[in-house]
Amino acid sequence: MSKGEHTRQSIIEQAAPIFNVRGYAGTSMDDIVKATGLSKGGIFNHFGNKDALALAAFDYSVSLMRERFRVLVAGKRTTRSRLEAMMLLFQSLIETPPVDGGCPVLNTAIEADDTHPALRELALQVCEDWRDFIVRTVRKGIELGNVLPDTDPEGVSSLMMAALEGGVMVSKLYNDANHIRRAVAHLTAYLDTFIQKSESEENSS
Amino acid sequence: MSKGEHTRQSIIEQAAPIFNVRGYAGTSMDDIVKATGLSKGGIFNHFGNKDALALAAFDYSVSLMRERFRVLVAGKRTTRSRLEAMMLLFQSLIETPPVDGGCPVLNTAIEADDTHPALRELALQVCEDWRDFIVRTVRKGIELGNVLPDTDPEGVSSLMMAALEGGVMVSKLYNDANHIRRAVAHLTAYLDTFIQKSESEENSS
Amino acid sequence: MSKGEHTRQSIIEQAAPIFNVRGYAGTSMDDIVKATGLSKGGIFNHFGNKDALALAAFDYSVSLMRERFRVLVAGKRTTRSRLEAMMLLFQSLIETPPVDGGCPVLNTAIEADDTHPALRELALQVCEDWRDFIVRTVRKGIELGNVLPDTDPEGVSSLMMAALEGGVMVSKLYNDANHIRRAVAHLTAYLDTFIQKSESEENSS
Amino acid sequence: MSKGEHTRQSIIEQAAPIFNVRGYAGTSMDDIVKATGLSKGGIFNHFGNKDALALAAFDYSVSLMRERFRVLVAGKRTTRSRLEAMMLLFQSLIETPPVDGGCPVLNTAIEADDTHPALRELALQVCEDWRDFIVRTVRKGIELGNVLPDTDPEGVSSLMMAALEGGVMVSKLYNDANHIRRAVAHLTAYLDTFIQKSESEENSS
DNA sequence: ACTGTCGGGACATCCCGTTAGT
């Protein structure tokens, strides 16, 4: 990585938590200047404007979540364990946050949905990835016969995303991890209502 | 209502959706000036600063939700119907929004939790009221024998708040009411797992 | 005094120390509103604008000094005692201030001399009255033979005014009455250099 | 001097007389903007806020007086000539002002003593320097035997500062240099009452 | 005579982005 790219990456890494905590409108370029120690020009060299930086920072925050998810889901083959990995991802957002400020998708969706199309689009994309993961996992379970055939994958994914993102919001508001934990506990129990108890690793190869 | 109070109320009513859509940091006093047609001096006469106006606007947005909830819960005596009223409240936020911009508690919690203690406190208060309603409703059901005695009221309330607020967020992000509807559908089914089927109005008098 | 006049006077009395402490530019009409408990309109009823109030307040502050001087000089017939009364007036400004903020003439002269002709004129008028008192007192002493005939009344008055106003300034800056006391002590000794020791009351009738 | 420093210095030099004439509260940043031709952003780049600029402007005005005093006192070894240099400094403030608006210490002390601790402190510091010069000069004279041993250095310094600052005020108010001249004339004569007539240069080496 | 309400503009400060210079 060239020196310039290194600087660029460093800016992103330092900007990400700031945007995630204060929001797009609540963050000024000067905040980034102070955090990075660079000058204004130095930052604008890498990002044409505040928007471009915010987008990159969002991407970075999301990449931290993706990486964490990759680890959590590694080796998980069963429907249940894969869906549980997703739950643990969100629970870990509260318990051992990869970025300050909670879930970037949640934060960005809430701030940007009516005001900032570009950011909104990004958040939507990530959310869609997660929903897609759930939908595909459930579908595959159905195909494999581990999941009750009349299970609605869309219903499961909507519920999970809602309960997990909502759990993050409530836990952050109360500063109490129990809320997300209870949501996860419920979802875990919920899995049993449509996943066969006999499911085992060999099912999914 | 005196003329001044009328103006004040009018400012609040016009400011509420603006704050709810753009957020606190994303809303400028000039936005309010333009929306109300008043001058800056005229607005600062009623609200000492932006904070005071934002707080009042939040209160107003919440009052609209409270009023809607009051209607939804009116005459509802059973545990199930009362909890369903709460779900319908959030579902209606998407289907027939009382204020533009989604749930003010969600929006405010997300923006303010790390940056604006006064707003955060207000959001927390409202969230606590809702949680309290759920907890008390479940407890009463247990006392009356309609609800399975080992049901955890805190667990129910955390799950419901998470799934409903999260459902609002996801539905707004996708601009698709189906997500909150699916969350509500699940919760409705979930009620059956701890509420006696035989529950009827005469139980709670 | 009618009710209106009473209110007017009350406003003046409460505005005077505020203007004297914070200066004309540093005082806002809202400061006066807060201090009086009246509304803005109530004040503008009595004073067409901020200027008019400031002028009246200055006059009032000066009147307090005049009254105090009247008491100090009462019955004083000799050249020395009359000049000493003037010194005690300024010393008392520090030791037992009739208005907060020091000498209104000094304050107003400093702030207004280059910026506010009306206020400047007022301050100049009062200063001239004091100088005039000194000049006439010395002249009369010369006429009566108590004061050395080659004494320069203008010189005495310029020195006294300078040393007294300057003494007030230095004492206020240091918050230490000793500076004005030392200036007065010097002036008192200075009087002996041109006033006959044998001067006694019968000289001035 | 770098370009930035040059600009900064230029701002100070143009701001100093404005602050000295109109006072801190009476001067707006726009006044500075107009005087310098710079934009607001350009000025705030060099001074974080109005206070910082006012402080720097005060320092600059004082530095002009210090430089003038340095010239006046250069080569002056006798008690009398050194004290006379101080008098001439203040007299020159009226006759050939280094900054518009009179003595910055006087102006600042009057405006700031009850309202602006930082400015007050600065003014006090400078005043203390001057007083200290007088006290030390007189003390040295006593040690050298040129000054009457029972002379009170504190008394001399308080009187001189009072008469000189007060003289500046009166002369500015009347727009007539005679007042400060008369005060200086008196002080000059006053020196003879405690300084030996035979004092000559060889006394102080 | 006094209050309540409001307009219009000023004020200090912040903010995004650009440019010259190295």
Added chain:
DNA sequence: ACTAACGGGATGTCCCGACAGT
């Protein structure tokens, strides 16, 4: 690639004064 310096405009707040109503 990075800094220093700056412009131009927006932002929250203050401030003087006006006016309607009582």
